[in-house]
Amino acid sequence: MPGRELGGIYQAVDYLTLATKSVLENGTSATDALKGKHVLVLGGGDTGNDCIGTVIRQGAAGVTQLEIAPELPHERTATNQWPEWPMVQKNGYGQQEARALFGDITEYTATATGFFGDHGQVNEVEISTTDHFKPVNGSQRRVKADLVLLAMGFTGAEQWLFDNFGITKVNKNYTTNDSQVFVAGDCRRGPSLVIWGVFEGRSCAEKVDASFEVLESVEQSV
Numbered sequence: 600m601p602g603r604e605l606g607g608i609y610q611a612v613d614y615l616t617l618a619t620k621s622v623l624e625n626g627t628s629a630t631d632a633l634k635g636k637h638v639l640v641l642g643g644g645d646t647g648n649d650c651i652g653t654v655i656r657q658g659a660a661g662v663t664q665l666e667i668a669p670e671l672p673h674e675r676t677a678t679n680q681w682p683e684w685p686m687v688q689k690n691g692y693g694q695q696e697a698r699a700l701f702g703d704i705t706e707y708t709a710t711a712t713g714f715f716g717d718h719g720q721v722n723e724v725e726i727s728t729t730d731h732f733k734p735v736n737g738s739q740r741r742v743k744a745d746l747v748l749l750a751m752g753f754t755g756a757e758q759w760l761f762d763n764f765g766i767t768k769v770n771k772n773y774t775t776n777d778s779q780v781f782v783a784g785d786c787r788r789g790p791s792l793v794i795w796g797v798f799e800g801r802s803c804a805e806k807v808d809a810s811f812e813v814l815e816s817v818e819q820s821v
Contacts, residue, residue: 602714607721611646611750618653633657637743639724640664641711642750645691645792650748652693655700662697662704663742667729667751670707712739714747721747756786773803781807 609617621632638654640647643666654662671688679686690698697704706726712734713725724744727734761767768776769787783803784796 600711600713602716602721605714605716605721606719607716607745608714608747609749611640611642611650611748614748615646615649615653618657630656631658633659633746635660636745638662638746638748639711639742639744640748640750642666642748642752643668643705643707644750644752647748647750648691648693650693650750651697651704652691654746654748655693655696659746661701663744664694664697664705665709665711665726666705666707667710667732668707710734711747715741721745753790755789760786773799773806778810781810 621630633654636659638650638659638661640650640654640662643664647664647666651662651664671686673688675681675685675687694705708729709726710729710732711724712727714721715723715725722743722745723741724747725739725741727740728738729735764775764780765777766775766780766782769782773781773783773787775782781803783799785791787799787803788795
């Protein structure tokens with residue numbers, strides 16, 4: 600994206616790590632690290648919510664959140680009944696606190712299409728309305744942003760990864776159509792939280808270990 604090299608644009612986890620280190624070093628007293636600064640958070644998930652809550656605690660003058668997907672309904676629809684996961688709009692603690700301070704901060708079906716700045720530092724972001732996750736021509740406008748936090752999600756592992764290993768089937772027990780290839784995390788369950796990646800990585804390792812035991816047993820019998 601144009602302007603990505605500008606300063607003041609951080610991956611969300613990098614920013615949150617720095618913020619946590621600051622608390623550990625300086626205590627939990629209120630800070631003015633972002634006093635007078637306008638923040639743009641790109642992403643509407645849990646990580647984006649953590650970013651919003653954190654920039655508020657650092658004294659940001661304002662925050663805007665972009666969510667590329669449409670806003671979910673506030674109540675279950677007729678096609679989304681129990682026991683299915685409720686596909687309804689939820690607001691995290693960061694969004695609730697931001698709304699109390701700044702009003703509604705979240706723009707749905709919107710994404711960033713360019714970064715602009717002076718002296719190597721970002722100060723504006725071009726945003727666009729989206730249609731089916733693609734920017735709509737002619738909808739671009741600029742908003743002030745002294746800090747940009749990239750908290751985007753994704754749709755899972757890319758197909759080329761499976762193709763390179765000849766994987767055509769993924770099973771629930773971490774195995775695939777190739778007895779020598781195992782999968783876990785986003786490759787098995789699709790896009791999810793990092794804690795699931797940790798859990799599945801360990802579970803998959805146990806499955807791999809068990810497969811070696813079976814192989815060793817077969818070799819000994821032969």
